[in-house]
Amino acid sequence: MLLFEQALNKLQSGVMILDSELNVIFVNHWLVESFTQVSVVQGSVLTELLPELSSQRIYTCIRQALDRGLPAVLSPALNRTPLPLYSKGKTDAEPFAQMIRIQPIKHDNKSYCMLEVQDVSTMMHRERLLNQQAKKLNQMALTDELTGVANRRCFNSLLEHAIAEATRQSSALSLLFFDIDCFKLYNDHLGHQAGDYCLSKITRVLSEHIKLTQGIDRAASLARYGGEEFCIILPNIAPDDAVAFAESFRHVIETIGLPHPASPVSSVVTASFGISGFKAGKSDTFTSIVLKADNALYRAKASGRNQVVLANKE
Ligand SMILES: Nc1nc2c(ncn2[C@@H]2O[C@H](COP(=O)(O)OP(=O)(O)OP(=O)(O)O)[C@@H](O)[C@H]2O)c(=O)[nH]1
Numbered sequence: 001m002l003l004f005e006q007a008l009n010k011l012q013s014g015v016m017i018l019d020s021e022l023n024v025i026f027v028n029h030w031l032v033e034s035f036t037q038v039s040v041v042q043g044s045v046l047t048e049l050l051p052e053l054s055s056q057r058i059y060t061c062i063r064q065a066l067d068r069g070l071p072a073v074l075s076p077a078l079n080r081t082p083l084p085l086y087s088k089g090k091t092d093a094e095p096f097a098q099m100i101r102i103q104p105i106k107h108d109n110k111s112y113c114m115l116e117v118q119d120v121s122t123m124m125h126r127e128r129l130l131n132q133q134a135k136k137l138n139q140m141a142l143t144d145e146l147t148g149v150a151n152r153r154c155f156n157s158l159l160e161h162a163i164a165e166a167t168r169q170s171s172a173l174s175l176l177f178f179d180i181d182c183f184k185l186y187n188d189h190l191g192h193q194a195g196d197y198c199l200s201k202i203t204r205v206l207s208e209h210i211k212l213t214q215g216i217d218r219a220a221s222l223a224r225y226g227g228e229e230f231c232i233i234l235p236n237i238a239p240d241d242a243v244a245f246a247e248s249f250r251h252v253i254e255t256i257g258l259p260h261p262a263s264p265v266s267s268v269v270t271a272s273f274g275i276s277g278f279k280a281g282k283s284d285t286f287t288s289i290v291l292k293a294d295n296a297l298y299r300a301k302a303s304g305r306n307q308v309v310l311a312n313k314e
Pocket residue numbers: 146179180181182183184185187191192193194195196199226227228301305
């Protein structure tokens with residue numbers, strides 16, 4: 001027995017044995033030292049030292065172990081700090097996060113329970129960091145680095161989701177593709193850095209405009225499809241009605257007034273738009289509406305640029 005107690009006292013985790021009156025029959029050194037604000041020793045009555053426990057889940061679990069022989073685990077996700085346990089030398093800080101196992105024990109026809117307590121604060125801290133990093137990586141994987149809008153991968157899942165919603169609710173959906181006019185000339189004349197600035201400025205202004213325009217669903221999204229080509233998903237808007245919105249987007253880009261000295265279209269940066277739509281029950285698919293919007297954009301380019309073209313309703 002002595003050897004057994006000595007071993008328990010060397011643990012870097014807590015062990016406490018209670019009888020059915022909640023008298024502390026045994027408590028190891030680690031746990032005594034972690035109760036920095038109360039003196040829990042052999043012979044103490046736990047609920048007298050810590051009366052607040054009576055209204056907490058740990059008390060219910062201890063009682064169930066003693067009265068009904070039921071084991072329990074208090075995980076830190078739901079019960080972060082069931083006991084007022086503190087790391088040595090850190091009495092002002094929060095109690096550390098704990099994982100507590102409660103085991104019923106029967107001996108000589110009497111009921112006891114054993115509490116095993118682990119300090120899981122380091123593990124929880126690591127888990128929090130990993131979650132934050134995972135969130136950041138996920139965000140990076142879905143965001144275009146230059147402009148901060150959704151990237152192509154994100155666009156794919158946004159459009160798939162929008163199509164599924166439009167199908168489920170038999171609602172309208174428009175897809176806009178737009179492309180900066182003569183952007184190669186812009187880069188050639190003003191430099192790649194100015195080109196980068198132009199792309200981020202346009203997306204910033206347009207994002208704000210989309211957010212503030214009445215009649216546009218909050219689920220509308222702007223994404224970079226690739227290079228200087230972007231797309232806008234407009235849920236709950238039929239392609240015919242999307243024309244007016246696309247005209248306003250085209251106008252917003254023109255009104256930013258970024259000088260484009262080499263453009264044969266205008267003295268400022270402009271963009272061309274193609275629109276297609278999804279209609280539930282028709283043969284429209286993800287690929288077909290992307291293709292139609294892209295073809296409409298191509299026609300806008302071929303017809304002189306800085307304009308909006310609606311895809312044929314075939
Ligand atoms: N600065 C900058 N340029 C880019 C970026 N991505 C693509 N481009 C440039 O965009 C230009 C696209 O050129 P084109 O596809 O010929 O199109 P365009 O000159 O806009 O001609 P139209 O589309 O027919 O009006 C290329 O010169 C690319 O290098 C980028 O992230 N930053």
